[in-house]
Amino acid sequence: MSHTTQVVVIGGGRAGLAAGYHLRRLGLEFVILDAQAAPGGAWQHAWDSLRLFSPAAYSSLPGRLMPAQTGQTYPDVQHVVQYLTDYEKRYELPVERPLRVLRVHRDGQLLRVETDSGPWHAHSVISATGTWWRPFLPAVPGQAAFGGRQLHTVDYRSPADFARQRVIVVGGGNSGAQIAADLACDTDLTWVTQRPPRFLADDIDGRVLFDVATARLRALEEGRTDTGGVASLGDIVAVPLVREARDAGRLKAAPMFVCLDRYGVVWADGMRAPADAIIWCTGFRPALSHLEPLGLRGVRGHIATEGTRAMDEPRVHLLGYGDWTGPASATLIGVGRPAREAAREIAEQNP
Incomplete structure (x- = not known):
């Protein structure tokens, strides 16, 4: 059975939830397709001792502050998972899970999103699958x-x-x-x-890093000297x-x-x-294999974007993959702004 909606969001982690918040505020019809069996995105698979880089109040998605964790300045993984779970319920975001997206195709005026439970059709797609699912291993002899x-x-x-x-x-x-x-x-x-x-200096945490990344973006937008951003600090x-x-x-x-x-x-x-x-501990690459049928990758495998929008397919937005889709957009606090901009663009495309 095929379903049709205005927007399909692929991924139910922090980026997908932030997108859902702004789509809901703009009155758009949408669905979030999440491959995980439970809320929390990649956080529910992280190592036990992992902590956020910032205090709870500076690690929030749009619309709702993360509550402080008793006895912890920097919240742990379970606290983040609980916050994302509560956030999803609070805003009654329409998440379908577990449902794995296989491929996205052009289908006339719509995009066809193939899943392991049947296809969805949408006017726009927001890809918010992150990087956790595509770990990078360097090639080392032996x-x-x-x-x-x-x-x-x-x-x-x-x-x-x-x-x-x-x-x-x-x-x-x-x-x-x-x-x-x-x-x-x-x-x-x-x-x-x-x-x-x-x-980095001991007094630098995620709050400072977000401010530095934002300042660099503004400098580049205004044609001023590149400050070097976060990489200049450590x-x-x-x-x-x-x-x-x-x-x-x-x-x-x-x-x-x-x-x-x-x-x-x-x-x-x-x-x-x-x-x-x-x-x-050698990093990750964007998990974007589901977009391969659209032919968006350039010579070096990079998808060209303007803001969050794919330049070669304006109905597709990429959210939460790092600075190339918004400053600090792979963080809880940083994903809100590009999510808002993506939702606004989609609303303008679908009056």
Whole structure:
């Protein structure tokens, strides 16, 4: 059975919910299609010790402040999941789940959204699938030969899974630093980064990062000198877990190795480190395979956008994939503005 609506939002995480809030305010008919069995998006799959970079009041979706978590300045994963669950209920957002979107096709004046439960037709589509579902693993010689476990950030849960083991954590961003800090006391840890880790000043958190990203956007829009944005400040937010491990001397990074063998990793000078497990905290790519039939990717695989709108298909908007679809749009506080702009454009296209 086919369904027809004005807007299909693909993804029921923070970006999809923010889009739903603004679509509802503008009186548009829409549905949110979510592949997850429960509310909370990717947050319900994150590791146990993960904390937000900002206090609750600065980590809110449009329309409703996140309540503070008792005893925590930076809310934990379960608090975020509960907030997203309550947000969805509060605004009675029409979420269909679990329902996996397979492909989006042009179908005359409409877009056809194929799912594992039948097609939907819509005048506009907002893709809000994020990046968690497409982890990136670099190609390193010898990976297939390594005899231990290899995991990505998405697979990590708790230090208890690695107690007294030799673990190598690869990655100099926030995920790598937080997971290395989490493991520093209970494992024989080696933290490996491509370049020396750059910790932000201890008083910088998500509030400041959002302001810096917004200021950079305004400077570029007004033709002023590029401020460098967040990247000019550093790579790693010193959340309490990371700060404690760093100050105790447990977060000392080794340079990137050149290959793996059966037993562990090997550096260019011949030094070796045996390992029971390697955790690749090497980032993500946008999960956009469902848009492939539309042929929107350029030579380097990037979809050109103006704001959130795909330039080669104005009925498609991309929301929450990072700065290229709105400053800090992959964060709770940052996704509200581009979500509002996308909803307004769609309302103008569908009077």
